[in-house]
Amino acid sequence: MVERTVVVRNRAGLHTRPAAMIVKRAAQFASDIYLESDDHMRINAKSIIGVMTLAAAQGTTLKLIVSGPDEEQAADAIAELFETGFGEPL
Amino acid sequence: MDSDAGGLRTSPSLRFQGIAASHGIAIGHAVIIRAPQERLLHWRIVSPPERPHHLERYRQARQLLLDSIRAGMNLAANALPDAHAIVESYELIVSDPAIEQTISNRILGEGMPTEVAVSTAYDAHIHALANASDPLIRERRYDLENIRQKLLAALLSPSPTTGSLRGAIIVAPSLLASDVLQYHDQGVRGIVTEVGGISSHACIVARTLGIPAVIGIRNATRLLDDNVQLIVDGTRGLVIASPDVTTIEHYRAIRDTRTEHRTPHTGIATTTDGVAIPVYASVDSPDEVPNAIAQGAEGIGLVRTELLLVRLRHFPSEQEQTAWYRAIVEQAYPKPVTLRIFDLGSDKAIGGMPHEPNPALGLRGLRFLLQRRDLLSAQLRAILRASAQRTVRLLAPMVTTLEEVETLRALLETAKQELRDNRESFDEHIPLGIMVETPAAALLADQLAGHVAFFSIGTNDLTQYTLAADRTSSLVAYLFDQLHPAVLRLLQMIVAAAKRRGIHAELCGDLATFPSATELLVGLGISALSVAPTSIPALKEKISTINAAQAEQLLVQALAASDSAAVRALLNHQHSSV
Numbered sequence: 001m002v003e004r005t006v007v008v009r010n011r012a013g014l015h016t017r018p019a020a021m022i023v024k025r026a027a028q029f030a031s032d033i034y035l036e037s038d039d040h041m042r043i044n045a046k047s048i049i050g051v052m053t054l055a056a057a058q059g060t061t062l063k064l065i066v067s068g069p070d071e072e073q074a075a076d077a078i079a080e081l082f083e084t085g086f087g088e089p090l
Numbered sequence: 091m092d093s094d095a096g097g098l099r100t101s102p103s104l105r106f107q108g109i110a111a112s113h114g115i116a117i118g119h120a121v122i123i124r125a126p127q128e129r130l131l132h133w134r135i136v137s138p139p140e141r142p143h144h145l146e147r148y149r150q151a152r153q154l155l156l157d158s159i160r161a162g163m164n165l166a167a168n169a170l171p172d173a174h175a176i177v178e179s180y181e182l183i184v185s186d187p188a189i190e191q192t193i194s195n196r197i198l199g200e201g202m203p204t205e206v207a208v209s210t211a212y213d214a215h216i217h218a219l220a221n222a223s224d225p226l227i228r229e230r231r232y233d234l235e236n237i238r239q240k241l242l243a244a245l246l247s248p249s250p251t252t253g254s255l256r257g258a259i260i261v262a263p264s265l266l267a268s269d270v271l272q273y274h275d276q277g278v279r280g281i282v283t284e285v286g287g288i289s290s291h292a293c294i295v296a297r298t299l300g301i302p303a304v305i306g307i308r309n310a311t312r313l314l315d316d317n318v319q320l321i322v323d324g325t326r327g328l329v330i331a332s333p334d335v336t337t338i339e340h341y342r343a344i345r346d347t348r349t350e351h352r353t354p355h356t357g358i359a360t361t362t363d364g365v366a367i368p369v370y371a372s373v374d375s376p377d378e379v380p381n382a383i384a385q386g387a388e389g390i391g392l393v394r395t396e397l398l399l400v401r402l403r404h405f406p407s408e409q410e411q412t413a414w415y416r417a418i419v420e421q422a423y424p425k426p427v428t429l430r431i432f433d434l435g436s437d438k439a440i441g442g443m444p445h446e447p448n449p450a451l452g453l454r455g456l457r458f459l460l461q462r463r464d465l466l467s468a469q470l471r472a473i474l475r476a477s478a479q480r481t482v483r484l485l486a487p488m489v490t491t492l493e494e495v496e497t498l499r500a501l502l503e504t505a506k507q508e509l510r511d512n513r514e515s516f517d518e519h520i521p522l523g524i525m526v527e528t529p530a531a532a533l534l535a536d537q538l539a540g541h542v543a544f545f546s547i548g549t550n551d552l553t554q555y556t557l558a559a560d561r562t563s564s565l566v567a568y569l570f571d572q573l574h575p576a577v578l579r580l581l582q583m584i585v586a587a588a589k590r591r592g593i594h595a596e597l598c599g600d601l602a603t604f605p606s607a608t609e610l611l612v613g614l615g616i617s618a619l620s621v622a623p624t625s626i627p628a629l630k631e632k633i634s635t636i637n638a639a640q641a642e643q644l645l646v647q648a649l650a651a652s653d654s655a656a657v658r659a660l661l662n663h664q665h666s667s668v
Contacts, residue, residue, distance in 0.1 A: 011480055011519075016230065020179050047188035048179065049215050052230060055222040057515060 001067040002075040006035075008060045010085035018086040019051040025077050031068025033078060045078065103332045106310065108282070110327035112296040112303035113384035115345035116259060116280025117338065120318045120331075122311050123262035125239055135201035144197045147204045151244035155237070156184055162268025165275050166295075173298065176291040177268045183237055189215060205245055212238035232285070236266050259320045261310050267291035274299045280322035282329050284310050297384065304329050325384065358388055359633035361612060361641075367633050370428075370620040372598050375401065376417035382623040386630055389426040391620025392485070392546065392598045393418055395469070396432045405465070411472035419476045426481045428546065428620075429473050430525070431466065433487040434458050450551075450560065455488020455525075460497055470505040477517035485523050485546055490530040495541055498522070526595075527551035532580040535587035545588050546620070549599030553577050571654040572601040578610065578649055578657070585614045596620060606661045608632045613645030 008014055014022075026033045026045040033045040035054060038061065043050030045064075056062060062082075066075045136144055159180050166173040183189075189211055196207035212234055219231040256277035262269075263284045270281065270292050281296055281303040296303040302324030307313075314320070314331055321330040321341050330337060358366045370391025371382030375398075382390065398406050398414055406414070419427050435454025446452035459466040476482055486498055499522060509516050526532055527548035535545070549572050554561045556577050559569040571577075581597075588595035594617035601607050602619040608629065611619065621629055644660070651657045 015227065016179050017175060020175070020182055023182050044188050047186050048182040049186050049219070049234070050188050052227050053215075053218050053222060055227045058518075 001065065002071045003066075004064040004075050004079050006062050006064050006079050006082040008056045008058055008062070009082060009090050010088040011058050011090060012088060013057040013060070014051060014054060016048075016052065018081070018088070019048050021081055021086050022051050022078060023048045025081060026074070029066075029068070029070050029074035029077070031066050031071045031074045033074055034065040036063040036065060103330055103334055103337065104313075106304075106307045106313070106329045106331070108304040108307040108327050108329060110324055110380050110384055111293040111305040112281070112301055112324045114300060114302035114324050115341050116302040116320075116322040116324070117341060117345065118257045118259045118279040118320060120261050120314050120316060120320050121255060121258040121278075122314060122316050123260060124311050125243075125263045133203050133206050136197070136203055138201070141198050141201060144202075144204045144207070145194060147245060148193055148197065148208060148241075151204075151208075151241050152184060154244045155240050156181060158272070159184065159266075159268050162266075162271040165271045166268075173267055173271060173291075173295050176295070177266075177271070180233065180237065180266060180268055183234065184241075205242060208241050208245070209238060212241075232264065233266065233291075236264050239263070240266075259322055261314050261320075263311055265292040267295040270295045270299065270301065274301055280304075280320070280324070282307055282310050282314075282320070282322060284308055325381070327380075359630035361633060361636045361638040363638050365612065365638040367612065367616065368618040369626055369630050369633070370596070370618055371623045371626060372620045373418070373623065376414065376421055378623060379418055379421035382626070383422065383425065385623045385626040387425070387623065387626055388618075389428075389481075390418065390422050391428055391596060391618060393427065393429045394433065395430060396434050399432075399434075408468040408472050411469060412475045415472055415476035415482075419479060419482055423479055423481060426483060428483040428485050428523070429476070430485040430487055430546075431456070431459060431469055431473070435488075450554065456486045456494050456498060457488060457490075460494060463501065466498075467501060467505055467508075470502055471508060474502075474505055474509055474516040474520065475514060477520045478515040480517045480519075482517060483521045483523060483544065485525060487525045487548070488527065488551075489524045489538070490528050492534070492537060492541060495522075495524060495538065499541075525551075526584050527555070529556050529580065532556075532584050535584045536590065539587050539591035539593055542593065544594040544596065544617075545584060547581065547584055547595060547597045547599070549577070549581075549597060549601040552580060552599075553601075556580060572599070572604070573607060573610075573657045573661075574654045575649060575651045575657060578645075581614055582645070582649060585616060588617070589615065594618065603629065605632055606658075609636050609641045609661070610645055610648055612636050612638050613641035613643075613648075615642075 010018065022045055034042050035045050035051065036042040037054055037056065041054065043054055045051060064075060064078055159177060163174060163177040163181065166177055192211040192214065193207045196202040196211060197204065216231045216234045219234065220228055222228050255273060258278050259280040259282060260273055260278050261282045265281065265283055281301055283305045284307060293303060293305065302322045304322055304324055304327050307329060318331050319333060321333050358368050360366045368388040370389045371387035372392040373379060373382055373390055374394050379390065402410065415429055433455050435449045435452060435458060444453065453461065473482065473484055489495060502522065506516065521543035523544035523546055524531065524538065524542050525548045526535060526545045531538060532552065550561060553570060553572045557569050557574055559566040561570060585595045596618040597611060597616050598620040602611065602621045603625045612633065619629065647660055648657050651660060
């Protein structure tokens with residue numbers, strides 16, 4: 001299992017478009033991928049409704065939890081999306 | 091004239107007032123899309139051997155819906171990149187593994203029939219979204235609601251209604267953006283819905299495709315019948331059923347003239363040499379926002395919040411203000427909105443204000459608010475709450491010194507801290523701009539530009555103060571001229587100062603609506619213009635005929651003119667030589 005800390009960097013937060021990017025990227029991996037908020041709400045990163053329900057605003061810190069055969073690559077890929085602000089203004 | 095009198099009526103015509111969601115006129119026959127009847131109240135637990143069959147029914151219904159959504163996505167692929175992303179999000183919702191897991195558990199584990207499992211599983215997720223803190227995320231529950239209805243419809247009648255939709259007006263409870271794309275492809279002329287927001291994805295797509303749409307007509311699918319003739323007036327938000335001959339002729343004439351003089355209603359107006367100049371709308375209330383967007387506004391460049399007092403006839407509470415600002419922001423979303431704090435003075439007075447012999451030079455705008463910090467702080471908090479979607483800018487009127495701006499900023503920071511303490515969401519980085527409408531602010535523009543995020547130039551007041559000519563006096567009306575070279579020179583100073591500091595200098599005021607002045611404003615290098623919604627199409631068209639390089643030359647000549655008459659002569663000459 002891999003755990004990382006990711007931060008929502010883009011100005012608009014995790015709205016529909018970034019949520020869709022996470023879900024599409026997550027679906028490319030066999031591992032189970034979860035995002036967990038400060039208040040211990042844990043959602044499946046392959047579920048767009050889950051990611052949207054997190055409603056994470058700019059500056060929110062989330063825990064990324066990945067477990068499975070390709071967990072390192074999956075964690076890198078999802079963390080990179082957060083790092084680059086989903087290609088949106090920071 | 092659209093009165094019903096004297097027409098050859100066969101059935102009484104009916105009018106329904108809704109919300110104008112996509113501009114234009116459509117005439118055609120109604121095709122009613124009814125929500126499926128839900129027979130979900132009485133159900134029995136399905137016996138274990140039959141449960142896999144129920145899961146299979148869900149999967150088939152989901153596949154039908156996915157096919158139809160993907161068809162919409164293919165239609166959007168080339169023409170509408172934004173719509174493509176929107177429709178893709180529906181696909182992700184329909185194939186969401188968390189929802190599938192819930193439905194599968196309810197069918198296989200609890201023995202629910204397919205319809206009940208689908209309905210309750212979606213309800214649970216709709217409920218979760220409805221409680222989200224972000225208003226935009228809350229909005230997405232309507233998408234889930236719509237998808238739930240579609241799955242139920244597919245379960246109840248797996249073969250979708252066939253028959254030609256060419257020339258039809260679709261009347262539906264609500265629509266997804268993918269529905270609008272498909273209906274457009276099938277030749278649908280207009281859209282009427284019972285619910286939905288003006289900023290919903292379906293409305294955005296309708297506007298992009300130029301399909302007239304009216305939303306918010308309650309019970310439309312029950313009040314209207316299939317094949318009745320309908321007129322959809324997407325500009326005024328009106329739907330007329332069974333119109334008489336005179337009314338039809340009237341609307342045909344409007345429709346046909348509009349098609350001939352069709353203005354580029356979407357996209358930022360761009361000069362012939364590629365300079366893009368956003369055109370915003372100046373509005374006084376939330377009701378004006380849908381039309382402003384339909385007229386092609388890139389955002390709301392000025393909301394005169396003091397008009398809320400006029401409308402309410404009392405000083406608005408913090409809650410009333412919050413609701414009102416949010417209504418404006420949500421209707422404009424995702425386009426930006428600039429909220430100007432109360433521009434009150436003894437001419438636009440509230441109770442208890444001092445009487446002054448010369449209100450224009452008195453305690454007004456920011457000056458007044460800095461003396462009534464209770465009112466100012468309440469307004470700042472209300473505006474901050476409306477900024478949670480990060481599309482709001484804050485604008486202060488009647489600034490003459492830097493100290494006023496610094497005091498305002500300190501009060502804004504206090505208001506932010508109050509919201510933080512309350513755990514309320516807002517935009518931490520809300521841009522703060524000032525109106526440049528006094529000669530003092532214009533002359534110190536280079537100093538002020540280092541302390542604010544943008545300038546909005548108010549040419550009406552700037553002209554009055556520069557020329558020392560009271561806007562309201564008919565005796566000196568001959569002097570009040572926004573094209574006076576003294577005013578133009580100040581405008582040039584302001585824009586140049588903003589450019590040096592890398593901030594936007596926008597312009598609101600009557601000067602922006604004078605067709606003869608547009609070229610001068612382009613020559614100035616103005617960042618954006620804000621005008622009344624009705625002036626937007628003509629202004630955008632005018633901008634698209636101007637060459638920015640030539641406009642700069644024209645401005646140089648105008649700045650060298652000795653009086654307004656010389657400026658006008660120059661503009662008229664320019665006009666006739668084109």
